[in-house]
Amino acid sequence: DAGVIQSPRHEVTEMGQEVTLRCKPISGHNSLFWYRQTMMRGLELLIYFNNNVPIDDSGMPEDRFSAKMPNASFSTLKIQPSEPRDSAVYFCASSPLYLAGVPDTQYFGPGTRLTVL
């Protein structure tokens, strides 16, 4: 398996532009996570899908952020309009569902480094 695939790997955009980050989880995994990592705030969970359904999006910073998972093999994280403070590395991770509903081992993608000028 190729692991979790994220695209693009790097994105540089100007403030106000729309940004779409993409993720393909590992085949057969039931859970998908979007994280953001910055020096200031460390690693933060933004949103978590279980069987394509968003479970909790309380970590999404504000209405400018939205995430979708139209099927088990694809998810997007969209920022519109983007702002310089959104600059970060965005990780996607997938996990097989633990029997008790607790996410098991998470496999992280390589991340997308976003720079908003």
Place this chain on the structure above:
Amino acid sequence: EDKVVQSPLSLVVHEGDTVTLNCSYEVTNFRSLLWYKQEKKAPTFLFMLTSSGIEKKSGRLSSILDKKELFSILNITATQTGDSAVYLCAVYNNNDMRFGAGTRLTVKP
């Protein structure tokens, strides 16, 4: 407010030393605690702990959870330079995962 606190924040040791990294937490509806290793790129999963007192082991790494005292430790024996990384602890409750700030471990030859 839920929080996860790791200590120490940084640690420098020499090859062959044994290290113990700490993670304490205060969260509602605790479900599991996870340890990750992050070098220059994405985190890699090490352990998931859900039950107190059961040690998880993988090679030179081991971890244990104490749900009464609300902490976990990660032990690394016979450290190697390749163990140099940031070690992250995260706690999962019903709907959220909260990360600690990490411990930066540097292993010198």
